[in-house]
Amino acid sequence: MTPSSKGDLFDPACPTRKLLDRIGTKWTSMAVKVLADAGPAEVRFADLQRRMPGVSQKMLSVTLQSLTRDGLVARRVEPTVPPKVHYRLTDLGRSLEVPLAALRSWAEEHMPAIDRANAVARD
């Protein structure tokens, strides 16, 4: 059903909400970081999976498809047998890495405080 089919009042596609829906998914921010750490170099699918412990083939696949559709990641297929597929961040993806790095920095600095607050709340 289309979002506007019931009059749809508020929140007509808030950009921040849409961004969080993307980077909030389990493997997205991790994939962006791995690709960012690779610099301008391309990374193969299997390499990505190796550098993202715990990710399944399927979830890595859908994550990369999502990032590719969003124009954050570029995909290049080497038509060999078996095929080799290479991924790299686009300029847009690299620009996202900046605020994402700021979030990571905040998390590393302040998550302990949040954990302590949660511990206190257990009384």
Place this chain on the structure above:
Amino acid sequence: MTPSSKGDLFDPACPTRKLLDRIGTKWTSMAVKVLADAGPAEVRFADLQRRMPGVSQKMLSVTLQSLTRDGLVARRVEPTVPPKVHYRLTDLGRSLEVPLAALRSWAEEHMPAIDRANAVARD
């Protein structure tokens, strides 16, 4: 606490993952912004709901409880009848507003590009 795991996005207890699990929930970042916009002033439950179009009582309630448990929001109850409950950001919550504002800024600037990329992908 897993020494030398600083910056390790792949730690099972990765701080960035945990932070994204929090701010990625539907109403959290909106609540933080509304409270941040209020400055040092407190905001009542009903006011928050009014400033967050679309949020249900239940979701606003659980969102605020979550933020309060995490130490990002302070809650004050006026024991009147009927009761008045006031919320405000803690210093920790206000510090989170900084990287969050950076994310919002990126979203407002670049989400159109992501939307265009998605439109192109529909061929």
Place this chain on the structure above:
DNA sequence: CGGGATCCGTGGCGATACTG
């Protein structure tokens, strides 16, 4: 007024198996 309790649909995500 603020917020529990309950029911329920949807979607994210994992496990597994198959394919070009």
Place this chain on the structure above:
DNA sequence: CAGTATCGCCACGGATCCCG
């Protein structure tokens, strides 16, 4: 190697009703 297809679990979140 790099996906695609299918299944099932369960947490997120919306609606509704009730309570101090």
